[in-house]
Amino acid sequence: RGVLYCVIIPVVCIRFFFNPIGMQKRKTLENRDPLLQAVAARIRALREGKGIAQEVFAYEAGIDRSYYGGIERGKYSPTAINLAKIAVALGVEVGELFPTCEVLRDLLRIEQS
Template structure:
């Protein structure tokens, strides 16, 4: 098995810690959120890189916002003290803030008006 990415290790540890604070066993939690126990177990071990929909399911099952699943940026090894991209960590944070504060087009990219249904089948958000 290839070495686990350090960011994935931190994410998986945080997901495990949050789930352990809940009343759910790993197996019951996986069933509750609609994931296979083996897949969810691999997520908690850092062996699987969960996609956005599965992160939404995990956060929803825990009753938290998706962002709370992620470790603080300052704890990410590659970001402590330096950046691999041009500029500083502050410029990355500024860019993220600008994106989050920007308005989306009214059509939401789906051809005008309000969406006719959920963007992801089975998820009501």
């Protein structure tokens, strides 16, 4: 029993202090990429234009409510599958979830600088 505690407690402490948010690091974009922000704003505008509450929309799209909220805030980068679910729930083509080509060009130019 003592050996078990000698192994588990240090491992838990190391895990907590050196990686407190664990797996979320892969999904969270700390710098809030301008392109991701533009896509998030477009998705939110389309949803609000339909007059659908965020929670109701997430349910209709089959996406976890809190994860969908993160997509609209530009916190999470949605997968192609989730983009397809969002587009279907909004009744639009997937390409309509993105800003215009001109806006995208400007955003990509900013990123390359």
